Amino acid sequence: MGRPRTPILSRASICEAALAIVDTEGLAGLSMRKLAARLGVQVASLYHHVTTKDEVLHEIGDAIMSSVDVSGFAAHDWRAGLARWARSYRAALRSHPNMLPFLTAGPGRRASALRRADAVHGALVDAGWPPRQATLIGASIKYLVVGAATTSFADGFDDDALLYQDRYPHLTGAHRLRSVAAEIDEEAFGLLLDAFLDGLDARYAGLREVAGDHPG
Template structure:
């Protein structure tokens, strides 16, 4: 007997297609109709794997959060763990900025987000932070990372020197920021993260 053909759809394929749609056109672009069309199936087929569009969004958010490395809290002192986790967290979100507002609502019931919160909170408490302060630090990092991933500071300036020449004498090189986007944005994040951790180190447990 011939082998049965593989299933046309899987949760993984649906999540990948939904992620691509959100990355390309934003959260509002995701609909079951557009998603089904992108996958070459009929809309009702999606409901064999997900009950609602919100369940698909949660699965996308969970998959992106799962890319964040939280292992550092088991292998490094808290300042270095916080620094490495922060950079990993930002990379995952910056690769998918359109999903950030959805992620910023909190972990909900998403396993990857809850596992991340558990690892960070547990690592900070083990390092000597009081539970309430460990909660504050986790929240602070989420605010900082999510804000940095929402958009590019460097790309906010147009590449036309004439715009700045007449009225903004201190922005004479602003037209060049976009071409250095990665170094500007990543450098700003690293500077802010270092300052944040240094400030915490002065008021909390030794690393």
């Protein structure tokens, strides 16, 4: 049998090509026309598999966010659950930074995202957090993660030592920060997350005390 003249399409191949476009050109660079051209087919061929560009983006979003881990809550340790969720959430967002605006817009109608949100909220409430506090905690973790995934402290400095020499005596080594940016970003996020969780620990202890659930 001869090779087919038209490439064989699947939802997986469409999403893979779409993500490659987003990775190189950003969300604004993705269109059904450009996607069809990359796959070597007519635009009409895409619509046999997907109905809209948003449908493609939602499927890509689900695939990227599938690595976000909320299984830590199963051990009934809300702090460990939050830490695992936050770290895996940040890693997922950083894996495809051009998708970040789409992924952080909220769970929307993506069932997998809603299941994760439900798991986090339910675990916090089951642990004794009031529902409103559980909502605030979930929102706060999102703020921490999205901020950490969006920017880099160390990458904001220049490699040229002369820019800092003499004028900024406390930043004389700033030009070296870019070479260890990933390490600094990781440690800084860990410091921020630990400080936030320590604050929650203190607040949680207060809740338990008011509820008469403290030792002794």
